Amino acid sequence: MNLIFLLSLIWELYSTAAALTCLTCTDQTCSSSIPLTCGSETMCIIATILATQSGISVTQLYKACAASSLCPATGTSTFSVNLGSQSAIASAQCCNTDNCNSQTLPAPSPQPTKSLQxxxxxxxxxxxxxxxxxxxxxxxxFSAILNNGTNTIPALGCASPNTCTAASGLGSLPFMQSVGSITSGPTCCTTSLCNVPSATTTTTAPTTTTTTPAPTTTTRTTAAATTSTISPTITSTIRAYSSGATQQQIYKGCAASSLCLRTGSQTFSVNLGFQSGVASAECCNTNNCNSQTLTLPGSEYLNGLKCVACDPSPSQCNTPTAYSGDGGNCLPITAQ
Structure with a gap:
């Protein structure tokens, strides 16, 4: 059983019904905003940005769904970056309820200088x-390599620690996406003039992988790290206390070797008590070999094994759950 595969599919089905909705700007000036259903993001963000270029400062507004690297927690924060030729200071607020980013924050003020160069x-x-x-x-x-759509250029400057963290996860400088996407770095350091391009620097902020603040469309391509393709049809049951509804989903894509240890058919199964999933899958290793659609898995039989499951409401893990079908292991999971 590949737990990550099943849990990710179950979560995708579950989160679709309870996805967060955030107000999102309809243009670059944010003259108006509309509600947008977020993808994997669990936060909304609103920011007022003081951007300066060639000595001219303008104030901009930003509203959107936010990646966890940009909004690791609810509350207010300040992002700051200075590339020399242009800079940005953003007063930001993160929240996690539907359309909670409706207000407008005051513009940030220019900050006093420090001793760091x-x-x-x-x-x-x-x-x-x-x-x-x-x-x-x-x-x-900090230092990074950017691609501005035409050229690959170096980018060096000053940054707040949360800017370093967000840039690592977003693949761009937060609130300065117009300068280009990051193709290498960023690396961040804390001593004056430590960001020499040829020098080796170490990051002072944890790297978090997530999605960009604005919604994106991802196209699956064949990657060097994958060794075969998978074409499973899955029926996943989300047992919520209010509905207990069953949903079905077809999945096709490239597969890591840990998911497809061999070619042929196999079954994945997991039961968390309040959610469960079972998938019929087939692995193959020739180009576009996963074009077919598999039949749904049949009803599974109880196999005698019982495992403790968690109740998500009081967060107590003392409910015995009967396992069925291929379930042969009880799984302890510790929330991080």
Whole structure:
């Protein structure tokens, strides 16, 4: 049984019914916003950004669903980044209820300078030897390689620690996505002029992988890390206390070797008590071999094994659950 495969499919079905809705800007000026159902994001964000370029400052608004790297918790925070030629300071608030990002935050004020100095790049020559003085929450120097759609360029400057964390997860500088996507880095360090492009720096912020703040469409492609393709048909039962409804889903995609140890048919099964899933799957290893649609798994029989399951409401894990079909292991899971 591949637990990650089943749990991810069950969660996808479960979260569709209870997905968070956030207000999202309809244009770059955020002159209006509309409710948008989030994907994997569990937070809404609203931010007021003071952006400066070539000495000219403008205030911008931002509303959207937020990735966990941008909003690891509810509450207010300040993001700050300075590339020398342009900078951005954002007052942000994260929340986790439907359309909770309806208010408008006051614009952030320019921050006092600090003693930390970081190198920045000259956008006309791409020489990265100019020091600048950081300000406010910018206690890190950072370096990264950006792709602006035309060229691959270095990007160096000052940044707040949460900007380093968010940039690692988003693949772009938060609230400065217009400068390009990150193709290498970022690396962040805490001593003056430590972000020399040829130097090896260490990150001071944890890296979190998630989605961008704005909704994206993901196209599945064949990746070097995959060894076969899988074409399972799954019926997953989400047993909520109010409905107990059954939903069905077809899944096709590339598969890691841990999911497809061999070619041929197999069954995956997991039961968490309040949610369960069983999948008929077939693995193959030739191009586009997963074009067929499999029949639904049959009703499983009780196999005599009982495991303790958790009640999600009081978060107590003392309910015995009878296992069925291929279920042959009880699984302890510790929430992080």
């Amino acid at each position: 970081c190198l920045v790049c000259d956008p006309t020559t791409s020489q990265c030897t100019t020091p600048i003085i950081c300000s406010g929450d910018e206690i890190n120097c």
